[in-house]
Amino acid sequence: MANNGKWDRRSLFRGAAVLAGTAATAPLFSGAATALTGSNDADALFKAGKFEQAGRAYEEILKTDPTNLHAARRRGYVALLANRFPDAEKYLTMALNLAPDDKETNYYLGDCYIRQDKLAQSAPHWQAAGEDGYAKWFAAVRGEAYQIHGDTARLEFKQMDPIPLVEASVNGGPTKRFTFYTGAPNLNMRASVAKEAGLSPVASQKIEYENSTIWAYYGILDSFKLGGIELRNVPVGWSSTESGQDVDTDSDGLIGTWVFYHLLTTFDYAGRQLILRRRTPETARKARAAANRTGAKPLPLWLAREQYLHSTGSFAGATGSRTGVVGVNLGGTSEITAGMRGETAEQLGIRSDYDRQIGTFGSSHPAVVYPCYPKEIRLGNAVAKEVYCYTNPNQPINVPWPYGTGFDTMGWFSHCFWKPHNITLDFTDMNLYIARGKAT
Incomplete structure (x- = not known):
């Protein structure tokens, strides 16, 4: 939260969230990601969004070097992305024992506990992470939240x-x-x-x-x-x-x-409705069955930094296409179908109009972006061709903690992409289902 009257990325976004709706999935900070310690192979897998493989690689490091703070913390973070709470707590606690004052570890543990509605348990970790406001807020909750x-x-x-x-x-x-x-x-x-x-x-x-x-x-x-x-x-x-x-x-x-994430939620854009259901094994089974009937396959769902949703998607331009981790921005205010990092647009040869700059504001920071028109963008079976998007040449594909997720993201899918579809988020099995047309 704010320190000495100054604001950080999270305090501003939380405090002015009623103003929000246009921010990109990751912060609009410029500059290259810093190098990380530990195994180059494990870090490369993590940055590329190959989280399962990265988790196994960090485990191998810990077998031979159980005092490796970076490997323990990163292994816990990988588990947290997929809401695998026992593993997240195990490895983040291991990291915390190695460095009790480590702010990054405490931040992830605080997030891990609030996702499980253990708000009081999260409070000391938010305090240690420098998030005084969160610590006071969650310590004040009495009884079961949500x-x-x-x-x-x-x-x-x-x-x-x-x-x-x-x-x-x-x-x-x-x-x-x-x-x-x-x-x-x-x-x-x-x-x-x-x-x-x-x-x-x-x-x-x-x-x-x-x-x-x-x-x-x-x-x-x-x-x-x-x-x-x-x-x-x-x-x-x-x-x-x-x-x-x-x-x-x-x-x-x-x-x-x-x-x-406390509910089984379907954002039924095509049917112009929001469908909320209690999260139970039965409702999850019905959601999977409904998705299967439409031919929608489960896509991975990852949750990073308290609220940022990600899955696997692709962008295509004149010189090629790429599949990787993308942000999933449901709701909000935006006339674009997707946004993309400058490197993504440049490497894929995506047609961009640099004569028509747009001044915008995302994640609490002003930014200059440009209209662009990819040949295709895809999330599962949902496809859009030659649609209006924008690109930010100064937005890197990877921003490390404490300002970003630490892994590469090509861009994000936005408000207009979803309109022909219905999208279900299953935070129990961590899957995303997207199908064309109204939800049944």
């Missing part, structure tokens, strides 16, 4: 563009219009909505944002009702200007990844 009541909800999109909107009730009050975005972490809402709901902050911070000052607040919401599903005891954030006014009025709030 309690789920109800089994299924179907929420009609009240609006598709420029941002999708669905209706939800806060603390039993009248319905409000919330957007959603998997590039944002927690549930956020406007300050006026928080006040109406009777919320009190358990932590707060002052943030300098786009040449102005805002206050970010963090509290605990009693009830968040999404149609037939109600979540209780939910961590929530809100933001206001120094005078107490709302920061943004495009929506009443924003639903982030933390809400969605």
Whole structure:
């Protein structure tokens, strides 16, 4: 969080999440990734997104060198990407025993525990990672967080563009219009909505944002009702200007990844609805069966840095195509079908219009991007050809911790790509299913 009145990448994004919806899946930092210690082979596999092979390679290192901090921490991170919590805890604890004050290890352990709703257990690790606000926030949660009541909800999109909107009730009050975005972490809402709901902050911070000052607040919401599903005891954030006014009025709030990974969620763009189901073996089985009937094969799903979703996709241009790790940005505000790193566009010969620069803003940083038109982009059986995208020549394919994921990503799929499809996220088996047409 903020230190000495200054903000970091996460504090700003969390505090102003109600403003968000346009940020790229990884931060827009320039500069090459720094070299990592340990086995070159294991690190190369990790950076290339070959996480299973990388995990085995790090295990081999640890067999001969059990004091290798980098290998232990990275092996735990590989497990965390796939929500394999026992392995994540095992290896991250091994790393922590080697270096108790290591901020990166503590950060991953804090994330590992919040994914399992062990919020109080996560607090000391956030403190050790330098995330004081998170530590205070999660230490204040009493009882079970994200309690789920109800089994299924179907929420009609009240609006598709420029941002999708669905209706939800806060603390039993009248319905409000919330957007959603998997590039944002927690549930956020406007300050006026928080006040109406009777919320009190358990932590707060002052943030300098786009040449102005805002206050970010963090509290605990009693009830968040999404149609037939109600979540209780939910961590929530809100933001206001120094005078107490709302920061943004495009929506009443924003639903982030933390809400969605507690449920089996289908983003039914083609059917203009959000389908939420309780996560059980039975609902997961039904989702797999429905996907199989449409011919949709399970794609890998990886969760990095609290909220960033990834899978495997491909880009193609005049000089070739490449398959690799891509970001999955569902929801948010964007007129593009996909965004790509400058190196991706250049190496694949993707037609780019450098005469028409676009000033934009992503992950709390201004950026200059350019229109580009790949021959094809693909995620599973979902394909788009010659569609409008953009590329950022200054955006590297790999940004290390603490600002990025540490592995290579070619780009990300955005709002307009999803419109002909329905997409189901299964955070139990860590699979993504995408099928053309409305969800059944």
